[in-house]
Amino acid sequence: MVYLSAPRVNPPLLHSLLRESPVVVTGMGVFCGAGASVRELWATVLHGESPAVWLPDHLSPSGHRIAAVRATEPPVTRLTRKMDRSAQLAYAAAAEAWHAAQLDLRPVAPERIGVFVGTSRGAVGKLAECVVTPNLPRARPSDAAHCSLANISGMLSLAFPAHGPALTVSATCASGAAAIVVAAQQILLGEVDVALAGGAEAPLNPIVIAQLHATGILGHATDPHLTCKPFDTARNGIVLGEGAGFLVLESQASALRRSASCLARLTGWALAAEGSERVGMDRTGASLSRVITESLRMAEITPTQLGYLNAHGTGTVLNDLAEANALGLALGEAVANIPCSSTKAVTGHCLGASAALEAVIAMLAMKEGILPGTVNCRELDREANLNVLQAAQTVQVNSVLSISAGFWGNQAALVFQAV
DSSP: OOOOOSSOOOHHHHHHHHHHSOEEEEEEEEEETTBSSHHHHHHHHHHTOOOOEEOOGGGSOTTOOOEEEOOOOOOOOTTTTTSOHHHHHHHHHHHHHHHHTTTTTSOOOGGGEEEEEEOSSOSHHHHHHHHTSTTGGGOOTTHHHHTSTTHHHHHHHHHTTOOSOEEEEOBTBTHHHHHHHHHHHHHHTTSOSEEEEEEEEOOOSHHHHHHHHHHTOBOOOSSGGGSOOTTBTTOOOBOEEOEEEEEEEEEHHHHHHHTOOOOEEEEEEEEEEOSSOSSSOOTTOHHHHHHHHHHHHHHTOOGGGOOEEEOOOOOOHHHHHHHHHHHHHHHGGGGGTSOEEOOHHHHOBOGGGHHHHHHHHHHHHHHHTEEOOOTTOOSBOGGGOOOBOSSOEEOOOSEEEEEEEOGGGEEEEEEEEOO
């Protein structure tokens, strides 16, 4: 297991630090195609229908209709108006998280606040605008900074302000979770008291769409709302999305000093790269099962104590089964009783932002006592052998698990528990 912190910290020490000084969530924010706020996202999740639409022809490969979950135009500031759309989405989500944590009213010294951003593609739209189009001779001086991999983390550190470490983490579709893990580790190490952590992605441009179309993972249907069907027998691929999700993580001591409200505790996590596939997952699920097992061990809970599982659930034929195999290996007989759902038909697959958005949804499920259903899963693939919720259920739970996986074998698991 690789822990992304410096100096390297061994797992037992991390566990000890976490018991002594829990990491809590004091704010959440989102901006995506399923909602321009946490409240809107939750309403869309519970509505039970995918908001996917057909993309315009100029964004789709010739002769193909591509569906996606598109966000509305995010608010822009003087700082973000010339930046990539991913940065604009990030600012909107981070601002909601920042205000929810009341960091504007009960501030922390800027040098004790860090920014940790996960992204898979970065400023790909802005980069394409500068390089692929004839506009290169008219590139702005600011594009040198706006096209850098650090553009989102740097922008957020200026905007709020947060003068601790400002880091960009890229672990493909597990990027948002990886950023949250790095942030939690920095809090445990005492490097920061507060962290703004999450993911952002704006992949709805011709370059990324053409690349993903070439892999064959984009789903197809006669109705865009039905494109993504996680764990359904008729599933055939993903529906893309765009958006950002951010958490404010904080040491419990810092939250108490500020009299901040704690929404949840981040009690366990794990990261790994399985090292066997570029695009797909290990079909046996062995590697992902180890990540799940490690996250539960760190959280000091057993599979039978797990109340809800937000699955990666992309809606591809092979990956959904690989994930089901991993869950079976990690959770044993308990897997048949743990309520599980995928929310990607609602949010779309937002690549590096997906894990952060799904962490928010998992915590909302715990906070509100409602477990989301899996939209478009009408005929459950029994080979998956999971307790997949096809409709929302009212159940009070105290612990939730969110798992993510991506290209190059990147995998992540996050465990949140009630305060």
